[in-house]
Amino acid sequence: MEHYIGALIRWVLAPVVLIIAAIGLYWLFRAIGWSKRQAMGLAIVSPWIIGFVVFTAYPLLQSLYLSFTESNIFGGSKWVGLKNFNRLFTADIEFWSSVRITLLYALLSTPVGVIGALLIAMLLNNRIRGIGTYRTIYFLPAVLPEVAVALLWRWMFNSESGIINFVLSPLFKLTGSGVPDWFGDPDYVLPAFIIMSVWGIFGTNTVVFLAGLQGVPRSLYEAAEIDGATAFRKFIHVTVPQISPVILLQVIMGMIGALQVFTIAMFVRPTTGAGKFMNQLVYERGFAQLKMGEASAVAWVLFVIILLLTLLILRSSPLWVHYESEVKR
Amino acid sequence: MLMLVFVMLASVFLAACGSSNSNGVNQNSGNSSGTNTSSGSSGSSVSSGSKVTIRLATWAGENEAKELQQILDELNAKSDIYEIVQDSNPAEYDTRLITQLSGNSGPDLFWVSAQRAAQFAAEGIMLDITDQLNASGHDAAKVDDYYDGSLMPFSRDGRIYGLPWLQQPVMLYVNKSLFDEAGVEYPDGTWTWADFMDAANRLTIDDSGHHPGDPGFNADAIKQWGFTLNGWPPSQMFIWQNGGEVILEDFSESPIDTPEAVEALKFYAELINSPVTPSQQVIRDRGFDQMFRNKQVAMFMGGAADDLDSTVENVQAFMVPAGNGGIKATFADVLGMAINKKTKEPDAAFAALLDLTDAIHHWKIMPPRKSLSDLASLQELHPKKAHSLEAIIASMEFAKPYRYFDNYPEWDNVYWTQLMDPIVNGGADPEGLIPNVKRLLDETLK
Numbered sequence: 001m002e003h004y005i006g007a008l009i010r011w012v013l014a015p016v017v018l019i020i021a022a023i024g025l026y027w028l029f030r031a032i033g034w035s036k037r038q039a040m041g042l043a044i045v046s047p048w049i050i051g052f053v054v055f056t057a058y059p060l061l062q063s064l065y066l067s068f069t070e071s072n073i074f075g076g077s078k079w080v081g082l083k084n085f086n087r088l089f090t091a092d093i094e095f096w097s098s099v100r101i102t103l104l105y106a107l108l109s110t111p112v113g114v115i116g117a118l119l120i121a122m123l124l125n126n127r128i129r130g131i132g133t134y135r136t137i138y139f140l141p142a143v144l145p146e147v148a149v150a151l152l153w154r155w156m157f158n159s160e161s162g163i164i165n166f167v168l169s170p171l172f173k174l175t176g177s178g179v180p181d182w183f184g185d186p187d188y189v190l191p192a193f194i195i196m197s198v199w200g201i202f203g204t205n206t207v208v209f210l211a212g213l214q215g216v217p218r219s220l221y222e223a224a225e226i227d228g229a230t231a232f233r234k235f236i237h238v239t240v241p242q243i244s245p246v247i248l249l250q251v252i253m254g255m256i257g258a259l260q261v262f263t264i265a266m267f268v269r270p271t272t273g274a275g276k277f278m279n280q281l282v283y284e285r286g287f288a289q290l291k292m293g294e295a296s297a298v299a300w301v302l303f304v305i306i307l308l309l310t311l312l313i314l315r316s317s318p319l320w321v322h323y324e325s326e327v328k329r
Numbered sequence: 330m331l332m333l334v335f336v337m338l339a340s341v342f343l344a345a346c347g348s349s350n351s352n353g354v355n356q357n358s359g360n361s362s363g364t365n366t367s368s369g370s371s372g373s374s375v376s377s378g379s380k381v382t383i384r385l386a387t388w389a390g391e392n393e394a395k396e397l398q399q400i401l402d403e404l405n406a407k408s409d410i411y412e413i414v415q416d417s418n419p420a421e422y423d424t425r426l427i428t429q430l431s432g433n434s435g436p437d438l439f440w441v442s443a444q445r446a447a448q449f450a451a452e453g454i455m456l457d458i459t460d461q462l463n464a465s466g467h468d469a470a471k472v473d474d475y476y477d478g479s480l481m482p483f484s485r486d487g488r489i490y491g492l493p494w495l496q497q498p499v500m501l502y503v504n505k506s507l508f509d510e511a512g513v514e515y516p517d518g519t520w521t522w523a524d525f526m527d528a529a530n531r532l533t534i535d536d537s538g539h540h541p542g543d544p545g546f547n548a549d550a551i552k553q554w555g556f557t558l559n560g561w562p563p564s565q566m567f568i569w570q571n572g573g574e575v576i577l578e579d580f581s582e583s584p585i586d587t588p589e590a591v592e593a594l595k596f597y598a599e600l601i602n603s604p605v606t607p608s609q610q611v612i613r614d615r616g617f618d619q620m621f622r623n624k625q626v627a628m629f630m631g632g633a634a635d636d637l638d639s640t641v642e643n644v645q646a647f648m649v650p651a652g653n654g655g656i657k658a659t660f661a662d663v664l665g666m667a668i669n670k671k672t673k674e675p676d677a678a679f680a681a682l683l684d685l686t687d688a689i690h691h692w693k694i695m696p697p698r699k700s701l702s703d704l705a706s707l708q709e710l711h712p713k714k715a716h717s718l719e720a721i722i723a724s725m726e727f728a729k730p731y732r733y734f735d736n737y738p739e740w741d742n743v744y745w746t747q748l749m750d751p752i753v754n755g756g757a758d759p760e761g762l763i764p765n766v767k768r769l770l771d772e773t774l775k
Contacts, residue, residue, distance in 0.1 A: 073431045074452045093747060093769060160614040181610040184754050271754040272746040287424050289738040290448060 018047040067296035073286070077293065084297035095298070097275030103305070104190055105277070106258035109197035113254045114247060116201035121209030122239075135210070142203020150267040153196050157182040164195065186273035196264060200257070205250060212246035213239070241322040248321045252313055259306050278302045380412045381677040385685070386429070386436035387415065388422035400688045404681075411677040413438070413685065430454055430669065437672040438682060443482035443663040444741075446491055447733030450483065455490040456668040461679050462489060468700075469687035478729035479663050479697035491667030492682065494689040496697035497632040498659045498728035499562050500646035500721060507532060507553065507627040516647040518723070522570070522596065525628075525650040529555030529605040532627035541604040548604045554626045555605040558597075559612050560745070560753045562630040562649075565731060566660040568593040570652035576732040576740070576774070583740070583770035585748075586763050593652075594759035598752050609754055632662055633721045634694045639713035646717035648724050661728035663697070695721055740773040 022043045029039035067084055071077030088095045124135050141149075156162045159179045165172075172179060182192040220238045229237065240247070262279040276284070278298060286295030389397050394417040401413045416436060418425065423445060429435040430449075441449060449455050462470045469492065472480065476496055483491040501516060508515055513528050530541055532555035539546040565575045573589030576582075584590060600606055607620065621629035622641050630649060631637055638644045651657045666686055668678045690696035694711055701707075702722045708715040731737070748766045751757035 072452065073427055074454060075431070093743065158614045159610055162614075179610075181613070184609050184613060186755070272750045273755055284738075284742065287427060289736070289742070290427070290452070291739075 015047075018050065021050065022046045063296040063299060066292050067300050069293045070291075071293045072290040073292050074290070080293070084293050085301070088294070088297055088301065094276060094281060098278050098281050098298075099301075099305070101190060101275040102259055102261075102278045102302075105193055105197075105261065106255050106309075108190075109194050109200075109258045110251060110254045112194060113197055113200045113205060113258075114250045116198060117205035117250065118209050118243075118247070120201060120206045121213055122235075124206065124210055125213045138202055138206055140202075141199060146263040147267055149199055150264045153199075153264070154183075154268055157192060183268060183270035186271055189270045189274035192270070193261070193265070197258065200254070205254070208250065209243070209246060212243040216242040244321040245323060248313070248317050252310055255309055255313070256306055259302065259309075379409070381410065381674045383411045383413045383438055383674065383678050383681045384436040385413050385415050385681075386422075386426055386439040387417045388419045388440055389415075389417040390419045393417075396692070400685070400692060404684050404688060408680070408684065411674075411681045413681050433671060435669045435671065437669055437674060437678045438666060438685070439669065441491060441665055441667050443493075443665070443730045444733050444737055446482040446665060446667065447485075447737060448735050449667065450485040450490040451735035454670055455483075456670045456672065456675060456678075457488050457490055458492075458668065458679060458682070459488045465679075465683065467683040467687070469683045469690065469698075471700075474698045474700050476697050476699065476725055476728070478661055479665075482663055482730055482733050483665055483667070491665045492686045493663050493665035493697045494686050495634070495662075495664045495693050496695055496725065496728060496730075497634050497662040497664075498695070498721065498724040499566060499630050499649055499661070500633050500635075500659075500717070500724060501649045502621065502629045502631055502635070502637045502644055502646050504621070504624060504627050504641070504644050506643045507624060511627075515645075516650065518648060520648070520650040521655065522650055522653050525556075526605070529628065531555070533605045546604075551604060551607070553624070554607050554620075556600065556628045557606050557612060557617065557620060557626045558600055558630070559609060559617055560749050561617075563660050563731075564594060564597045564749060564752075566649070566658060567597050567652075569658035569729075570650075570656050571596075572652065572654060572656050575744075576734075578732070580732070580734055580774050583767055583774065585770065586767050591760060591763060594748075594752070594763070598757075598759050601753055602756060633717075633724070636713075638717045645720075646714075647720045657727040659724050659728045661725075661730050663730045694718075695725060697725075734774075736773050740770060743769045743773055 025046050026039050026043035029042060030036070034042075066077060068079060068081060069077035070080045070083070120138060124131065124138060156164050159165050159181060164182075165179050169179070180188045182188045216239060220242065221234055224234045224238050260279055261277050262283070265277045265280055266283070279302070282295045282299045282302070285291050285298060385401075387394070387397065394415065397417070398415055401415055405412050422440075423442075426435070426439055426441075441455075446455070462472055468474075472489065475493065479493040479496040480489065483489055483493065503515060505515060508528075511532050511534070513531050516524075516528070532553065533541055533551060534553045535547045536550040536552055537545065537547070541548070568575055568585070568590045571589045571593040573587050573593055574584055575590070577584060585594070601609075607615075607626070612620065615623075615625065618629060618631065618635075618637065620626045621637065629637065633646065638646050648657070649659045666682060666689075668675065668682055672678045690698055690701055691710065694707075694714060696702070702725060704719055704722060707718050707722070711718065714721075731741075734740075743766065747769060748759070748762055751762060752759055
């Protein structure tokens with residue numbers, strides 16, 4: 001009982017301290033001449049700001065610092081400059097194969113996820129009886145834990161009794177190739193992961209697209225119909241431009257998610273011949289080898305890759321994203 | 330201002346509603362109530378009586394934790410020094426423990442694997458108990474009584490940082506029914522690789538009853554295999570059996586290019602590619618040990634504590650075969666317990682360590698102490714494994730763990746990803762890989 005009381009006291013104490021800090025900040029801002037409104041606003045969001053600084057900003061900067069050091073998790077870091085990065089880029093046995101499979105996976109699985117989710121959302125956007133039930137059913141995969149999903153996929157990829165090889169078997173017979181060993185043959189690991197990424201189509205992605213589709217004004221479709229547009233043309237010239245901001249969001253979020261794939265890869269554990277995903281590398285270097293410096297360096301390279309790809313997509317967006325409020329220049 | 334306070338109070342209320350205890354399973358049953366505190370920092374504290382609370386972290390799962398709690402209840406009742414509180418959580422045990430230890434909120438006592446023990450000893454995480462062991466008259470403190478290999482992971486520069494509570498040698502599990510059907514004699518202490526291969530061959534049968542090498546043998550229609558391997562059992566064991574080494578005693582080199590090591594790795598690769606073992610794809614599809622349980626495989630190498638001989642009918646554990654030169658060696662998984670260097674109660678923790686280590690020695694197979702390796706008393710303790718115990722005890726003499734060191738995980742990563750994975754999954758020829766892998770392994774030793 002005693003240690004529950006201890007925990008309870010800590011749980012109560014933390015918010016009390018935050019309140020005192022917020023009140024202190026309020027008086028501080030008032031003292032330096034801020035308006036009541038400004039000081040109140042900042043004081044109210046201050047718990048979040050403190051949380052952000054302590055639990056996000058500080059660890060972020062600390063990991064950047066660690067990437068320039070030789071350090072393990074038990075402390076004792078030594079500044080080594082660019083040595084970790086230098087080693088990764090020139091001498092590491094796993095780094096480049098890891099970058100390769102992570103990038104390829106992101107580039108190939110993102111379109112599958114976005115296009116698939118859009119198509120499902122269009123199906124669910126129909127006004128038919130029981131559509132609510134269908135929408136619920138299509139959301140169900142999203143509430144399953146990732147490890148359970150990985151287990152399910154492993155079963156489906158089983159080359160003797162799995163459904164995937166059963167479905168693909170005519171293709172194997174046609175090409176005369178043997179039944180693939182999905183997780184044992186390095187050539188099949190990436191395709192296997194892309195097939196597994198289909199799972200990401202369902203759930204949140206579909207819901208976001210569905211919301212986007214429901215925001216498309218009916219009048220546009222009616223105008224297109226009067227002009228004699230086919231269903232396909234309506235999709236290309238009305239639906240896609242209208243929901244292009246949603247597509248942009250989905251592409252960016254999907255790609256970031258794909259670059260950070262971890263749980264399913266750790267659970268399925270395919271042959272290392274195809275390379276490990278970058279987040280696996282971060283985990284192994286940090287927690288198996290206790291080399292936090294190297295782990296941080298890999299994490300920061302991953303961060304830079306995500307940043308560059310996101311910028312690339314954002315910069316290309318004026319070419320294909322349509323905003324209604326946009327003024328053509 | 331009033332509004333600010335109101336908003337804050339509301340958020341306190343919501344935060345309290347949403348809070349939950351994230352400390353994992355806390356197995357505090359039995360008579361330990363009223364004396365436990367796990368107040369974050371280094372664990373221990375003096376309870377209302379004069380006993381000291383010792384927090385013990387383990388990876389025990391639900392059933393194991395229940396059995397352990399019974400032991401702890403007995404120890405706690407007997408002791409007037411400590412009260413051990415169990416904190417068991419098998420999920421991500423290592424990551425959790427490392428985070429706690431690095432954040433100064435570690436337990437007083439913790440279970441530790443041999444590999445982690447070597448790392449922790451190098452990092453100065455575990456308490457040096459050498460002098461206390463020498464001064465103690467406790468049965469579990471007699472260092473000479475332990476099998477040599479079992480103390481290795483806990484020793485560094487002549488000092489001891491923890492005690493092993495289990496040493497589990499790799500055994501050869503044999504399905505005697507399949508041996509009888511094939512008319513093959515059971516393994517005995519004289520088995521070498523040649524005898525093993527001969528038996529594996531005769532135990533491998535295709536649809537029409539042919540063995541590998543017979544005219545008409547169909548490798549695509551095998552219904553029973555002699556043996557199975559997938560990177561496990563470890564190739565290091567075969568190198569030892571052939572008189573080779575993977576890491577020298579002074580950690581200066583990984584001599585995997587010696588003729589002994591090369592020959593052993595080639596033997597391993599031959600086994601992988603031979604029809605006497607199923608393909609990796611089949612193993613993945615049907616399950617590694619599951620195939621042995623289903624009588625699709627006649628021989629399986631597993632740890633001495635495995636339940637294959639107690640849950641599968643007519644299965645018995647034998648010594649693994651010796652190398653062709655007669656050298657006996659087997660890999661031993663060693664597990665132990667150590668004291669957090671930052672504990673506030675080192676003396677009580679040491680007393681708890683000795684008592685609990687001794688109690689686990691009387692609980693699990695196989696205790697790493699020579700004085701406890703008595704066949705009759707072990708058979709009484711473990712009736713389900715009685716028929717295998719003679720071979721297990723005999724194996725303890727030549728069982729040893731890997732030569733762990735602080736950078737071992739990186740060494741192991743190179744060994745697996747650059748050498749074993751290509752051999753096991755890619756069908757690669759070890760000879761082509763060895764020169765480059767040796768160079769990479771040597772680099773990790775620097």
